[in-house]
Amino acid sequence: xxxxxxxxxxxxxxxxxxxxxxxxxxxxxxxxxxxxxxxxxxxxxxxxxxxxxxxxxxxxxxxxxxxxxxxxxxxxxxxxxxxxxxxxxxxxxxxxxxxxxxxxxxxxxxxxxxxxxxxxxxxxxxxxxxxxxxxxxxxxxxxxxxxxxxxxxxxxxxxxxxxxxxxxxxxxxxxxxxxxxxxxxxxxxxxxxxxxxxxxxxxxxxxxxxxxxxxxxxxxxxxxxxxxxxxxxxxxxxxxxxxxxxxxxxxxxxxxxxxxxxxxxxxxxxxxxxxxxxxxxxxxxxxxxxxxxxxxxxxxxxxxxxxxxxxxxxxxxxxxxxxxxxxxxxxxxxxxxxxxxxxxxxxxxxxxxxxxxxxxxxxxxxxxxxxxxxxxxxxxxxxxxxxxxxxxxxxxxxxxxxxxxxxxxxxxxxxxxxxxxxxxxxxxxxxxxxxxxxxxxxxxxxxxxxxxxxxxxxxxxxxxxxxxxxxxxxxxxxxxxxxxxxxxxxxxxxxxxxxxxxxxxxxxxxxxxxx
Amino acid sequence: xxxxxxxxxxxxxxxxxxxxxxxxxxxxxxxxxxxxxxxxxxxxxxxxxxxxxxxxxxxxxxxxxxxxxxxxxxxx
Numbered sequence: 042x043x044x045x046x047x048x049x050x051x052x053x054x055x056x057x058x059x060x061x062x063x064x065x066x067x068x069x070x071x072x073x074x075x076x077x078x079x080x081x082x083x084x085x086x087x088x089x090x091x092x093x094x095x096x097x098x099x100x101x102x103x104x105x106x107x108x109x110x111x112x113x114x115x116x117x118x119x120x121x122x123x124x125x126x127x128x129x130x131x132x133x134x135x136x137x138x139x140x141x142x143x144x145x146x147x148x149x150x151x152x153x154x155x156x157x158x159x160x161x162x163x164x165x166x167x168x169x170x171x172x173x174x175x176x177x178x179x180x181x182x183x184x185x186x187x188x189x190x191x192x193x194x195x196x197x198x199x200x201x202x203x204x205x206x207x208x209x210x211x212x213x214x215x216x217x218x219x220x221x222x223x224x225x226x227x228x229x230x231x232x233x234x235x236x237x238x239x240x241x242x243x244x245x246x247x248x249x250x251x252x253x254x255x256x257x258x259x260x261x262x263x264x265x266x267x268x269x270x271x272x273x274x275x276x277x278x279x280x281x282x283x284x285x286x287x288x289x290x291x292x293x294x295x296x297x298x299x300x301x302x303x304x305x306x307x308x309x310x311x312x313x314x315x316x317x318x319x320x321x322x323x324x325x326x327x328x329x330x331x332x333x334x335x336x337x338x339x340x341x342x343x344x345x346x347x348x349x350x351x352x353x354x355x356x357x358x359x360x361x362x363x364x365x366x367x368x369x370x371x372x373x374x375x376x377x378x379x380x381x382x383x384x385x386x387x388x389x390x391x392x393x394x395x396x397x398x399x400x401x402x403x404x405x406x407x408x409x410x411x412x413x414x415x416x417x418x419x420x421x422x423x424x425x426x427x428x429x430x431x432x433x434x435x436x437x438x439x440x441x442x443x444x445x446x447x448x449x450x451x452x453x454x455x456x457x458x459x460x461x462x463x464x465x466x467x468x469x470x471x472x473x474x475x476x477x478x479x480x481x482x483x484x485x486x487x488x489x490x491x492x493x494x495x496x497x498x499x500x501x502x503x504x505x506x507x508x509x510x511x512x513x514x515x516x517x518x519x520x521x522x523x524x525x526x527x528x529x530x531x532x533x534x535x536x537x538x539x540x541x542x543x544x545x546x547x548x549x550x551x552x553x554x555x556x
Numbered sequence: 557x558x559x560x561x562x563x564x565x566x567x568x569x570x571x572x573x574x575x576x577x578x579x580x581x582x583x584x585x586x587x588x589x590x591x592x593x594x595x596x597x598x599x600x601x602x603x604x605x606x607x608x609x610x611x612x613x614x615x616x617x618x619x620x621x622x623x624x625x626x627x628x629x630x631x632x
Contacts, residue, residue: 125601126569126573129562132616257595261585268584269582269593270594282574283574286570286574287574313616316609317610320609321602331595
């Protein structure tokens with residue numbers, strides 16, 4: 042039996058085992074919609090920390106960051122800053138969103154937006170667009186899986202075939218594995234992934250350079266342009282870095298799957314603890330970035346695809362049995378976090394778009410539609426992966442350009458500015474998404490050295506303010522109740538929502554358009 | 557008070573990440589503790605952030621002790 046067959050066999054068995062663990066866990070999952078989407082709002086600090094870590098640190102971290110460091114240099118550090126800025130913002134924003142979820146029975150981001158602006162159509166549009174944007178996130182996981190298979194087969198499997206297999210594995214694992222990866226899947230994936238990164242991080246300096254000091258010395262002497270900005274491409278300037286950190290830091294909680302952590306958590310204290318401890322995960326990213334820089338020296342003049350850097354190094358270093366475990370870690374880093382992302386996208390399309398447009402849809406129909414949409418959404422991601430082959434990090438940066446346009450709707454108008462209106466949000470989004478699309482299609486990113494999404498966000502904000510000030514606001518009585526709940530100072534009492542309550546069950550006065 | 561502390565913490569963290577590279581750390585050399593300057597900065601700041609946010613957490617907890625209801629989970 043060749044090494045390649047052995048490794049692929051181990052990876053296949055591992056994926057089947059972890060999927061089986063997910064199916065077993067799914068049997069014990071809550072059967073209510075609220076339990077399905079937000080774990081009955083009962084997630085404590087440890088589980089929240091663990092599952093959030095699992096969903097944020099994916100194939101993007103494992104494979105993508107090293108590739109970006111290898112190809113683009115010091116600009117990669119934007120991603121270390123991104124999450125930390127996001128955690129700091131989340132310290133106050135997420136508890137406020139969580140309290141609003143309890144008060145009004147919100148279980149998705151679009152429930153929140155439709156409720157705040159008293160405009161169901163706005164919720165439907167935002168939900169549809171966010172679900173489409175999330176396809177980019179699924180795409181990067183398919184690209185990660187494709188890269189793993191391509192390297193393991195020594196490129197005998199071309200990228201298209203590898204991506205198609207990646208799509209099949211991903212969609213079947215999510216379809217059969219259930220709605221949300223359970224804690225055991227996350228444990229297996231995290232142990233393997235962080236273990237694999239640690240082994241590579243500590244092995245590379247001693248195997249290739251004689252130690253960390255020698256490795257850094259050689260980097261400073263031989264590849265100085267990789268160690269700072271603008272990097273070897275001369276495009277990622279400091280102004281790009283600043284605007285990217287602001288855009289992605291503020292945009293982090295706009296991803297519906299992460300936004301939902303506010304609804305899932307047991308209470309404000311749980312969410313605030315995350316902000317304190319989540320930054321420790323960032324050191325894992327620094328380790329991966331180090332591997333990417335080292336790869337520039339190790340591969341020297343060899344041509345290596347950015348997404349393949351980590352696996353090519355593992356291939357050089359590890360014996361077949363260890364490489365099999367490493368490859369399994371890489372595959373799981375794509376499959377396990379992709380589950381909640383795919384399911385959230387499908388749920389939003391079924392529940393917040395289709396069921397709102399066709400109110401007589403039953404819960405059973407919605408559930409079935411959600412499951413079958415897994416194939417549709419993942420196939421759309423496959424198309425994107427095939428049509429627009431790119432570095433994993435580049436895919437995510439483009440996705441951030443679009444998802445961060447929700448910042449005015451969620452943060453400014455949703456939690457801070459009472460005068461914001463649904464019309465202002467809609468107009469701002471139209472401008473923001475339109476500009477982002479224009480910059481993307483015309484290859485104008487960065488724009489005069491600034492992140493294109495940031496420029497679009499500025500235009501979005503200006504439009505949002507102007508249109509809000511010239512349109513009819515939401516009634517004061519509702520705003521008093523809404524903002525009162527968001528900033529309620531609790532003294533041992535919890536705002537309780539009826540178990541199983543959903544936004545769709547709210548009184549018409551809270552969910553129907555006002556005007 | 558806790559809201560003000562939060563705004564300060566957010567500004568400090570954004571400032572550390574964005575101003576560090578602007579004020580001397582966006583360079584390939586000389587080495588700081590054996591590391592390239594930009595690399596060193598991005599090892600240092602993630603270690604400082606839990607300290608900053610931990611201080612914010614303590615300020616907030618003193619002001620909102622009722623939020624501690626769910627902390628019993630930590631003992632599990």
